[in-house]
Every structure is written in C-alpha cells, then in structure tokens.
Amino acid sequence: MTERIKIKPTMFLVYDYDKEEEYMNSMSEKGWQLKKGGLFHHTYIQDNQLYRYKLDYNNGVHINSGENSRYLAIFAEQGWEHINSTFNGWHYFRKKYDSALPEDDYEIYTDDNSLKEMLSKWNRLARILQFVLVLSFFSQLLLYYNYRTRISLYECIMLTVAFGLVELCAHQIKKKRVGTKPSSDISKYGGYVMTFGLFLMIILILLSIFLPSYVYKLDYTTDINQDTPDFTDTLNIKQTGYYQLNFRCKSERGVSAFLISKGDTVVYDSGAGGDFFLNKPDCYFETGNYTVRIVYYLEDYEKSFDATERELESLHLTGDLDQMSEVEVSVSIRNSF
Amino acid sequence: MKTEPLTECYFYLLLCLYQAPNHGYGIMQETDRLSKGRVKIGSGTMYGAIGNMMKKGWIFEMQSMNPEDYRKRLYQITSLGKEVLEQERTRLKELVENSDIIMDGRDN
Numbered sequence: 001m002t003e004r005i006k007i008k009p010t011m012f013l014v015y016d017y018d019k020e021e022e023y024m025n026s027m028s029e030k031g032w033q034l035k036k037g038g039l040f041h042h043t044y045i046q047d048n049q050l051y052r053y054k055l056d057y058n059n060g061v062h063i064n065s066g067e068n069s070r071y072l073a074i075f076a077e078q079g080w081e082h083i084n085s086t087f088n089g090w091h092y093f094r095k096k097y098d099s100a101l102p103e104d105d106y107e108i109y110t111d112d113n114s115l116k117e118m119l120s121k122w123n124r125l126a127r128i129l130q131f132v133l134v135l136s137f138f139s140q141l142l143l144y145y146n147y148r149t150r151i152s153l154y155e156c157i158m159l160t161v162a163f164g165l166v167e168l169c170a171h172q173i174k175k176k177r178v179g180t181k182p183s184s185d186i187s188k189y190g191g192y193v194m195t196f197g198l199f200l201m202i203i204l205i206l207l208s209i210f211l212p213s214y215v216y217k218l219d220y221t222t223d224i225n226q227d228t229p230d231f232t233d234t235l236n237i238k239q240t241g242y243y244q245l246n247f248r249c250k251s252e253r254g255v256s257a258f259l260i261s262k263g264d265t266v267v268y269d270s271g272a273g274g275d276f277f278l279n280k281p282d283c284y285f286e287t288g289n290y291t292v293r294i295v296y297y298l299e300d301y302e303k304s305f306d307a308t309e310r311e312l313e314s315l316h317l318t319g320d321l322d323q324m325s326e327v328e329v330s331v332s333i334r335n336s337f
Numbered sequence: 338m339k340t341e342p343l344t345e346c347y348f349y350l351l352l353c354l355y356q357a358p359n360h361g362y363g364i365m366q367e368t369d370r371l372s373k374g375r376v377k378i379g380s381g382t383m384y385g386a387i388g389n390m391m392k393k394g395w396i397f398e399m400q401s402m403n404p405e406d407y408r409k410r411l412y413q414i415t416s417l418g419k420e421v422l423e424q425e426r427t428r429l430k431e432l433v434e435n436s437d438i439i440m441d442g443r444d445n
C-alpha cells in the first residue's frame with residue numbers, strides 16, 4: 001500500500017502559531033496527519049488516528065545535545081511525540097487524542113508566566129533583528145554623508161516594512177495568554193501581509209538584477225599641443241539615470257578635461273594638472289549628448305599670466321612648452337542601480 | 338536573601354521533590370494529586386521551570402540508580418531549593434494568618 005501524501009503551503013505569522021495548531025488539528029480531523037512541519041509548507045500523510053498538535057518555540061536546544069534529549073524527554077513523558085523542528089527553533093509535537101481526557105491535558109503551557117517566558121525568547125530575537133535593521137538604515141545615512149551616494153528609496157521602504165512587521169509580531173505576541181482562542185483582527189490578514197511583503201521583495205530583487213544596465217566606455221590616446229590644443233568627443237547617453245563616473249587621465253603635462261552637458265553645464269572639471277583620477281558614484285545623467293573635452297592649457301596660462309619659467313617650475317610644469325603632450329583619457333560611465 | 342513569590346508550578350515542583358528525587362512525569366502526577374486536579378503542569382511549563390531552577394541552583398539533575406528506569410532523568414532538590422521553599426511557606430503562612438485576623442476577627 002502506498003502512503004498518500006499531501007503537501008500544503010502554509011503562511012502563518014509568528015504570533016499565529018496557535019492558529020497553525022488549530023489548522024493542524026482540523027487537518028487531523030479530516031484524516032491527514034502532519035509528517036513534517038515547516039515555515040512555508042506542511043507535509044501530511046493519510047491516517048485516521050486523531051491527534052492534537054502543538055508548537056513550541058525553544059531556540060536554546062541543539063540537535064543531539066544533552067539539553068535536546070532532556071527537552072524531548074519531558075515532552076515524551078506526557079505523551080507528546082516530537083514530529084520535527086524547524087531551523088529557527090520551532091518544534092512540532094503531537095499527542096493521540098482521547099475524548100475522555102480533559103482539555104487541560106492537551107496544553108503544554110499551563111500558566112501565563114511560562115508562556116510569556118517562551119514567547120519572550122522569540123521577542124528577544126525580534127529586538128536583535130530590529131537593531132540590525134536600524135543599523136543598516138544608519139549605514140545608508142553614513143554612506144550618504146561621506147560619499148554622497150543616493151539613498152535608495154526601495155531599500156528604505158523594505159527596511160521600514162520589515163521593521164514594522166517585526167514590531168507588529170512582537171506586539172501581538174505580548175497579548176498572548178494561556179487558554180485564549182486565537183482571534184485577533186490583524187492576525188486574520190497577517191498571512192496575506194506577509195505574502196504580499198515577500199512578493200514585493202522578490203520583485204524588487206529581480207528588478208535590481210534584470211533592469212537593463214548601460215555602460216559607456218571611452219578611451220583616448222591623443223597628442224595635443226599648441227597647434228592642436230583641443231580635443232573633443234561626444235558621449236551619447238541612452239537612458240536617464242544615476243551612473244558611476246570613472247574619469248582617468250594620464251599625461252605628461254598640463255591638461256584639463258571637462259565633461260559638458262548639452263546645456264553647456266560642466267558636469268566634471270578636472271582642474272589644471274597632469275594626472276588625475278576620479279571615481280564618483282551616483283552622478284545624474286540625462287538622455288542626450290555630452291561632450292568630453294580635453295584642453296592643452298599651458299598656452300593660455302602663459303598668455304594670461306605671462307608666467308615666467310620659474311613660476312611654471314613651481315607648478316612642476318617644466319620643460320619645452322611647445323613639445324607634444326601625449327594624453328591618455330578614459331571615461332567610463334556605468335549605471336549604478 | 339529575598340525572593341519573589343513562587344508560582345504555583347514552582348511551588349509544587351519543589352514540594353514534590355522535597356522528600357525524594359523524582360522525574361518530570363512523577364512531579365506532574367503528584368502535583369495533580371495534591372491539588373486535586375486544580376494545578377496542571379504542562380510539558381512546556383515543566384521544561385521551563387526545571388531549566389530555570391537548575392540555573393538558580395535549586396535543583397539538579399541525576400541519573401536513576403534503578404536499572405528499570407535507568408534512562409529516566411531524575412531531579413533532586415538542593416539545600417538552597419529547600420531554603421526557598423521554606424521561605425515561601427513562611428510567606429504563605431503570613432498571608433493566611435493575616436487574612437484569618439482580618440476576615441474572621443480572630444486575634445492572637
């Protein structure tokens with residue numbers, strides 16, 4: 001005879017553990033007995049023996065430890081059969097149902113103190129989780145102040161939703177008492193909220209992975225001097241957005257580089273110098289043409305200031321000013337979603 | 338030493354161990370008998386209480402010498418546990434005496 005197996009998807013928020021128990025009991029009445037419980041699905045096998053199911057949270061016992069066998073022994077003594085445990089510390093138990101026995105015999109927590117103690121173990125974990133969430137929020141702020149990175153809106157929404165969800169659970173958990181029926185209005189929708197939240201997160205993660213990314217890379221090696229002091233090239237941006245700008249210039253002598261938008265606004269100005277390097281995240285670019293301009297500036301400098309050789313020397317720009325200067329510039333722009 | 342009032346579960350647990358070591362199920366049954374079915378100790382409550390009391394040093398775990406239930410875990414009360422129980426008895430006596438004085442008009 002083959003065993004008939006049924007896999008049921010389940011979505012219970014932590015404070016709905018008593019609802020989950022009721023659900024398992026109702027499955028038992030229909031002739032399906034839990035074989036393995038879990039966060040997202042239950043496995044049932046067909047069996048007409050009636051059982052009562054209980055969930056216990058205990059994150060302090062590790063499989064194969066002495067504490068674990070003591071824990072299970074205390075439950076076994078009162079007829080509780082251990083089904084399985086989840087990785088995050090929930091344990092599924094069952095006991096054969098006998099209608100002659102009083103209902104009290106199917107309770108594992110018989111006073112409020114011990115129930116609260118059990119649930120406070122979970123709440124402690126919730127506080128740690130919330131602390132981590134707040135910490136990651138502050139790390140975003142810190143990055144913003146130090147590097148002017150864009151504060152990602154969807155990440156903030158995710159952090160807030162996660163924090164709120166944990167707070168909701170902790171709040172609901174505090175209201176639990178021995179012998180009360182699971183029936184709060186919020187818990188009715190808790191499962192749906194959770195499903196929606198998870199769905200939203202998955203969408204956002206997929207978006208961040210599969211959203212088209214644009215990379216622009218330009219490399220120049222050019223000779224510029226007094227006769228050909230100017231070099232320009234056009235950079236065509238196809239998609240408006242935030243990009244990571246990587247501007248690198250290597251030259252022997254005085255060169256300036258600019259990145260200019262169509263409205264003649266200078267996006268980036270290297271200033272006067274030879275070698276320079278810029279790596280700036282989160283630069284805003286609009287669709288359209290940008291101009292990369294490299295200028296040999298020494299001539300202008302000489303003319304306007306009538307600089308002497310000595311002054312130029314102090315700027316480390318010695319040598320024959322008419323000599324060609326080889327310039328290597330690389331501009332790379334990558335969208336940093 | 339000043340301790341908080343014991344819960345009924347804690348009180349009965351210590352009381353059931355006062356005379357001799359016992360295992361979890363024995364404690365549960367004895368409590369049920371003594372309280373005439375009023376106080377039940379469920380497995381979760383029992384596990385939490387035993388764990389806490391072992392931490393506080395009121396009881397400790399020992400192995401049964403009886404080969405029949407060699408694998409059963411027995412719990413034994415310590416002198417500190419007895420002291421706590423004695424204090425609780427004093428506290429409860431005080432409550433009963435005072436309620437006798439006020440409610441029945443009795444005077445010592």
